[in-house]
Amino acid sequence: MPFEARRWPVWRQVTGRDLLGLGGTSTSNLTEVRTARTASADRVAPSICPYCAVGCGQLVYVRQGEVTQIEGDPASPLSRGRLCPKGAASRELVNSPLRELKVKYRRPHGTSWEEISLDSAMEMIADRVIATRDATFEEVDQQGRPLRRTMGIASLGGATIDNEENYLWRKLMVGLGVVQVENQARI
């Protein structure tokens, strides 16, 4: 019998001492050389699932500056190591080649994206905020009561980002007098 056929798992299961196929027959040469990504990681960062608000514990495995695996954290009293299909897919969420890497800019009436630097984008956005704020600023209402605000700018979003980020963003908006700041809780 040729060597390859003797490696055939069913043959090994029948001729070996592994009738149920749960032992050595379920291994191959590849099994011997492969190691789990969790074992080869050089760092594990404690984390929390970014999808729903249950807040399942995650462990993020990192090797050479890349996220190689994301697992449920068994120590969490909420999730006890479990993740749902979305949480289990979060490695793809952060590593997907479809993720945006560079700033994209679409000029008014443009028909395609253009590439601009992050620095230029930040500069342009700061200028737009100041100009719109100046053009729409309301010092007082019709009865002379102070308003100190702009209704020309609005902001939406916050439920997918951190507390610290929400706090700092709202602080900035309050300072600018932007009152239309909202997030997903409104839907």
Place this chain on the structure above:
Amino acid sequence: MNSDCVVVMGSNMAECHPVAFQWVVESQKRGGKLVHVDPRFTRTSALADLHIPLRAGSDIAFLGGLIHYVLENHRYFRDYMVNYTNAATIIDEHFLDTEDLDGFFSGWNQDQGMYENRTWQYRGGSVWAAAGQRTAPPPQGEGVVVAGEVPFEDPSLEDPHCVFQLLRRHFSRYTEEMVERTCGVPAAQFRRLAELICDSSGPERTTCFVYAVGWTQHTVGVQYIRTAAILQLLLGNMGRPGGGILALRGHANIQGATDIATLFDVLPGYLPMPMAQDATDLDGFCRPHGGAAGGYWGNLKAYLVSLLKAYWGDAATADNQFAFNYLPRLTGDHSTYQSTLGMVDGTVKGFFVLGENPAVGSAHGTLHRRGLRNLDWLVVRDLYEIETASFWRDSPEVAAGEVRSEEIGTEVFLLPAAAHTEKDGSFTNTQRLLQWHERAVDPAGDRRSELWFAYWLGRRIREKLERRRLDRDRPILDLTWDYPLEGEQQEPRAEAVLREISGVAADGSPLPGLGALRDDGSTSSGTWIYCGAFAGGQNQAARRRPHWEQSWVAPEWGWAWPMNRRVLYNRASADPSGQPWSERKRYLAWDPELGRWTGPDVPDFPVDRAPTYQPPPGASAENSLPGDRPFVMQADGRGWLFAPSGLLDGPLPTHYEPQESPTHNPLYEQEANPARQLFRRPDNPYHPTAGEEGADRFPFVMTTYRLTEHHTAGGMSRFLARLSQLQPEMFCEVSPELAELRQLRHGGWATIVTERASIEARVLVTARLTPLRVQGQQVHQVGLPYHWGSRGLVRGDSANDLFPLVLDPNVHIQEVKAATCDVRPGRRADQAPS
């Protein structure tokens, strides 16, 4: 886990919050029961001991029926109810109920379309709501229970104006026959549930309710939850292990974003944003009627001054009222749907979108996309190029040729965001638990955190404004804006921000908790309810002691606001004398020898507050509440069966039909919530309601929902291969009866039609949906997942395009859980055959 009965209603917990659902299964293993009340049979129903299909939009009639059952069969927990709720409180004798006025309460102003709540007040003292509408409309008749002021009460519960009797009268017609007619639930099935809930409540047992957006996304959404609150207070299920009303929220930090607060009407910690008509002096704002509220809100000034100090630091002084007038003022509803209309109408010119996808996720997507097309500039920050960023090139309107890209003048910036693995920060989960996630790797390319974006945008703007010395720029220039920067990307240190949120004393040392906050400017805290999250200079949210090393309450995992408390209002877990209601439900108990409360959780009040405590004359805030008042945020320390203030649409929940309904309101002449927010304009058409001409063009009820494999508007799931493979296509769920009626073929196409849009979907014919008998007529319901859009690995039409803008008046949330539609076989007309 500790519940004897879990009622899931307005949620499909097993599929939408599957990992949390393990605890429901644990409660079942311990002998607990699970009930699922939902229009659809889902995996939650499959594991339930009882599934009750009801008509979408009829939950108040259903829950009101349960209240009626509890009251008339004397199944309430009398000791709890009399002592811990306002059942005995006497209401103003001029109050008139919806029973008197056929669907209206007293105080309705038809011209303004809103209530004036003077007649809803307590006799002998008016009260200030702990939450909700403190500011709009103008607070006529709204006041505070000043320390020492005692409203009239009748502990015998016989006075016709006491809350208990008002409640009985209000729900007197919510009988099981009425439930059957209104909800389509057979009376026998309803009675079985009522008995189960009552048998699973009382000193020895507890029942909890679990809900999600199936309760909130209605024109009476707040009152849905109020109805459950009344029921749970009557049954004594609040503040006790295994009890409560649990909200299942849909985003990782939607709770934190609400708390901290990216919402127009509240400042961090639910402090009210000032309105133009409010006092411009700080004291007048904090004490609108000259006295401080009872309960913890009596410390409003300490909380607000501490926030102003966190925002403006040394520029906030006693001389300038701690910069109180740096705060911009509101003049009405400035919520997101108003902003959308502002974009359409040209008043809103610039728009930031941070990790949200309104072009798919908000009601009436067509209107949103029209708004986006009318902006001067738009900044979208996201992981992927979502529909909100790409509307100018591949929206349904562009695809259909209605608009050309060249005609759209909006300038769009799409900035790539850092993922949760690429930044430090905390999420607050659905049970108020702050949990820290650590940066595992640095973000690549132009990807940055929102923390980086907010900080650096603020820094650039400040540098540009510094030169011009305008008074209007003082609030932005005086903000404290010094955060340590780290690494090559100069990322602000997230822990430094959490430290500011938690708060520090004048000497810069971290505050231990909210009890330390002062109104004299000597403390600073960015969010008073989060005060203590950085106690001892330690990041409390980052604690991760494994659950097997601590009690089942797990107090050393993360940090729950406020004060690391895991069950709110936990004083109610003991009887008025401080002893557990039963050994089986022991949680907190008063130890007279130690002179303190003991148990596995942090008490919801001072730990040495004796059950016999009586406030001395002149006591304020939490010290004005006797030692047997568990609801420490309320001015009177009691759970409100009747809400004398804080709600715009009535002190008691009332069944109203959705804006679009196939049937008349069987209880009142008034069909829908009279205070709902309507937008009558040509681009937001409503369908005729039952009985009106043309109503038969939209004979079916539609409701939206989520799938396990996708996340809300799809920005975090439709771009992922595995999730897209698992749920590749938009579909609609219809019953075999509806399929036969409309000639729909399983696996074929259907077009769902409303006045707002027509969308197409694959047909899923399933007995999981069943037609209901409502007022003698057959009502068909259509289930629609809402995850799809024009981009991603899997694409499809957006269910939210079908809905109009019509909102709950209290919280401005849209009604997308019940509206009317038609369903036709085949693809939509403008769809090229493929």
